[in-house]
Amino acid sequence: METVRQKRCEAQARVIKALAHPTRVFLVEELANGPRCVCELTALVGTDISTVSKHLAILKNAGIVQDERRGTQIFYSLRVPCILNFFQCVGAVLEAVAEEHQAVVLNARA
Amino acid sequence: METVRQKRCEAQARVIKALAHPTRVFLVEELANGPRCVCELTALVGTDISTVSKHLAILKNAGIVQDERRGTQIFYSLRVPCILNFFQCVGAVLEAVAEEHQAVVLNARA
DNA sequence: TTCTTATTTGGCTAAAATAGAAAATAGGAA
DNA sequence: TTCCTATTTTCTATTTTAGCCAAATAAGAA
CATH class of the missing domain: 1.10.10.10 (Winged helix-like DNA-binding domain superfamily/Winged helix DNA-binding domain)
Structure with missing residues (x-):
């Protein structure tokens, strides 16, 4: 690079x-x-x-x-105040991960 | 905590x-x-x-x-697309730091 | 199956990050 | 000045990370 x-x-x-x-x-x-x-x-x-x-x-x-x-x-x-938006995105990642886990669990049960 | x-x-x-x-x-x-x-x-x-x-x-x-x-x-x-906004804020931090350095240099010269 | 290409994993070493205890600094009060 | 409180720095032990090489895996082609 x-x-x-x-x-x-x-x-x-x-x-x-x-x-x-x-x-x-x-x-x-x-x-x-x-x-x-x-x-x-x-x-x-x-x-x-x-x-x-x-x-x-x-x-x-x-x-x-x-x-x-x-x-x-x-x-x-x-x-730098925008550092907090920063955390918002991190939250979005964590939610995405949580949803996936949820999906995995549901699939396992089905 | x-x-x-x-x-x-x-x-x-x-x-x-x-x-x-x-x-x-x-x-x-x-x-x-x-x-x-x-x-x-x-x-x-x-x-x-x-x-x-x-x-x-x-x-x-x-x-x-x-x-x-x-x-x-x-x-x-x-x-997670928002990860890119993430970098925007990091850029803001870097700019703030760069500006400060600039200011320090100017003060030193004055 | 065997060969080939793409990717991941394990092993190892060197470098960086972390945390607490103790020592050093800084500023205010007596 | 001396004491006291707040904070930083130094030192040391421990843990975590990074990167290369070699070995293991996976999928397709011959």
Whole structure:
């Protein structure tokens, strides 16, 4: 494949990879409701704060979220709102899969 | 986080993870133009056919593509068209990042 | 059946991702 | 300054992924 296209696919994969983790999906979803500080997010996720911090750093690096210090805390927020449509499509895939399973079950019974 | 939500995030992450590789982004993009057999895709990608086959299996497992045998060949095709809007948003993220870099450079010069 | 082509699968190694614990930083308050 | 809280970074162990080669499978042709 041509180099330009290859570079583009690599860049896209880098962004997608940043979203490819359950905790990070959760974080993005949560940030859709507005800015949250790391401590709030940590409480919601329920793992070590250093782990949450690292997940946020990955999202930030990919350009998906941004951070802002407010006194002693750091608030993260979504940078690109369309990221939520993104999840809609993922939902569509999951529905398609679920329907297929349903069909398989029905066929097995028939 | 509640278990139901956790399960949902895990399911979403599984789909997203299937897309989180340059070659798989390329394959999905290519399949947007219509069904292609493994050998065609292999020629385009330029790696070992077994590698391409495994990437396709990952996409199929996630419910993103489907396969169909036609004689001696197996054709893959997109199962969920909206997967392409998906990439649009990724493009938006990349643009946002590019703009920021631009801004940083300009500030540095000023 | 045997040969040939197309594709998948198993085995192996190298590289990348993940998570927690502990140490380092940053800012505000006493 | 010293203490305290919030966050990031470093270190280390573990797990997951990626890619090539070789072997296995599948379907059609001879």
